[in-house]
Amino acid sequence: MSPFRIGLTEALGAPALAMGATFLAFGAAVAEVGLTLSWALLCTATVYGMAGQLVLLGLAAGPGGAVLPAVVAATAANARFLPMSVAIAPLLGRGWKRALALPFIAITPWAPAMRRLPGLPEPDRLAWFLGFALASWTAALAATAAGHLLAPHLPPFLRAALLFTNPLYFGLLLAADLARPGVRPAVIGGIVAAPLALWLGPAWGLLAAGLAGGTAAFLWQRRGKGSRR
Amino acid sequence: MTGADLALALTVAAMVTLRGAGLLLGGVLRPDHPVIAWAAAVSVATLAAFVVLAIAVPGGLLATVPWPARVAGVLAGALGWRLFRGALLPALLTGLAGLMLSWWALG
Numbered sequence: 072m073s074p075f076r077i078g079l080t081e082a083l084g085a086p087a088l089a090m091g092a093t094f095l096a097f098g099a100a101v102a103e104v105g106l107t108l109s110w111a112l113l114c115t116a117t118v119y120g121m122a123g124q125l126v127l128l129g130l131a132a133g134p135g136g137a138v139l140p141a142v143v144a145a146t147a148a149n150a151r152f153l154p155m156s157v158a159i160a161p162l163l164g165r166g167w168k169r170a171l172a173l174p175f176i177a178i179t180p181w182a183p184a185m186r187r188l189p190g191l192p193e194p195d196r197l198a199w200f201l202g203f204a205l206a207s208w209t210a211a212l213a214a215t216a217a218g219h220l221l222a223p224h225l226p227p228f229l230r231a232a233l234l235f236t237n238p239l240y241f242g243l244l245l246a247a248d249l250a251r252p253g254v255r256p257a258v259i260g261g262i263v264a265a266p267l268a269l270w271l272g273p274a275w276g277l278l279a280a281g282l283a284g285g286t287a288a289f290l291w292q293r294r295g296k297g298s299r300r
Numbered sequence: 301m302t303g304a305d306l307a308l309a310l311t312v313a314a315m316v317t318l319r320g321a322g323l324l325l326g327g328v329l330r331p332d333h334p335v336i337a338w339a340a341a342v343s344v345a346t347l348a349a350f351v352v353l354a355i356a357v358p359g360g361l362l363a364t365v366p367w368p369a370r371v372a373g374v375l376a377g378a379l380g381w382r383l384f385r386g387a388l389l390p391a392l393l394t395g396l397a398g399l400m401l402s403w404w405a406l407g
Contacts, residue, residue, distance in 0.1 A: 088389050089388040089389040089392060092389070092392060103360060103361055104360070106304055110304065110305070110308065113308065114308055117308075117312040117315065118308075118311055118312060118315050119315075120315065122343075122346070122347045122350065123311065123315070125350065125354075126346070126350060127307060127308065127311050129359070130307075131303060131304045131307035131308070132304050137303075138303050138306050138307045138310070141307045141311075142307050142310040142311050142314060144346065145307075145311045145314075146311065146314040146315075146318070147342055147343065147346045148343065148346045148347055148350060149315060149318065149343065150318065150339045150340070150342050150343035150346070151339070151340055151343035151344070152315065152318040152319050152322060153318045153319075153321060153322045153336065153339045153340075154322070154336045154337075154339055154340040154343075155322065156318070156319050156320075156321070156322020156323050156325075156326060157322045157325050157326045157329055157333075157336055158326070159326070160322065160323045160324075160325070160326020161326055163323075169323055170320075170323065172323070173316070173319050173320060173323060174319070176319045176322070176323075227361060227364070228400070228403070230361055231361045231362055231364060231365050232365075232396050232399055232400050234358075234360070234361055234362045235362060235365065235370070235373055235395075235396065235399055236392065236396065237354070238350070238351050238354035238355050238358075239355075239373060239374065239377050239392060239395045239396070240388070240392055241347055241350070241351050242351045242355070242374065242377065243377055243378075243381055243388060243391055243392065243395075244388075245344070245347065245348055245351065246378070246381065247381075247386060247388075248344075253337065253340060253341060253344075254344055256341070257340070257341040257342075257343075257344035257345045257348065258344060258345070258348040259348075260341070260345045260348075261344065261345030261346060261347065261348025261349040261352070262348050262349065262352050264345065264349060265348070265349040265352040265353055265356075267349075268349065268353050268357075269357065277346065277349055277350060277353065278346070280345070280346070280349035281342050281343075281345045281346025281347075281349055282342055282345075282346075283345075284345035284346075284348070284349060285338070285341040285342030285343070285344065285345035285346065286338065286341070286342065288341045288344075288345060289334075289337060289338045289341040289342075292337075292341075293334070
């Protein structure tokens with residue numbers, strides 16, 4: 072079997088189902104605020120990072136949607152793409168072909184790829200990643216469409232429960248990551264700074280909370296490293 | 301073009317920049333470089349703040365769910381996480397079941 076097909080097959084497991092549930096909920100949330108199916112699909116296809124997608128939807132589609140704070144806060148919420156790309160780039164080979172992976176650098180393909188790629192022969196790595204990523208990306212698009220089309224036919228009780236999926240999913244993911252270096256202080260920073268949103272309003276408040284909490288966590292960790300030296 | 305369309309277009313440009321810069325910098329900057337570590341910390345903190353606000357002071361339809369039911373959903377999710385040893389999907393379903401059952405119990 073080609074490395075592309077192996078990647079494609081490995082993508083369709085239990086994590087894909089959990090990821091699919093979040094995109095289903097996103098599609099429903101887009102329908103809830105009255106935006107079109109094409110907006111939902113374009114957002115999933117191109118932003119392809121649920122935290123940023125939700126922040127963008129919450130801030131840009133709300134009453135009197137604020138474009139600039141929505142864009143900056145969504146970018147901050149997905150700022151992890153920068154360290155993720157830096158870490159995976161050397162595993163995807165050299166030259167322009169590495170750019171083919173660009174749209175697919177997101178947590179679902181990235182996390183298994185960081186475990187799997189080092190064990191594969193170098194010429195097979197990019198093909199495996201593209202197979203895995205294309206399968207996850209297509210499943211995400213299908214789930215988004217299903218959520219958008221189903222939502223209007225569900226009773227409000229089930230729609231509200233579906234909307235709860237995403238905060239719960241990300242809460243669980245953060246809890247699971249608490250043991251990883253650097254995550255715990257940033258989670259605490261974000262939680263402590265979250266009330267800024269009540270003071271500054273949701274648009275600038277979320278951005279301020281992320282910047283203040285994240286920067287404080289970063290400085291605190293550097294100070295800790297400095298004092299150990 | 302509506303505000304939501306413009307915001308989406310600008311966010312897409314920002315995502316290409318983040319991913320593209322990361323691929324270009326890969327091999328040049330170490331993954332533990334201060335700029336990279338700062339971006340990662342801001343990303344996690346923004347996500348944590350988002351989760352707290354979405355559960356504690358949600359907007360839209362989620363605001364119609366009483367807060368004790370939202371808290372019960374979080375607690376049930378955490379319990380599911382422990383019971384199913386970190387398996388994401390069963391934990392998620394347990395949390396949603398907790399939310400719906402407590403909402404129903406609250407009338």
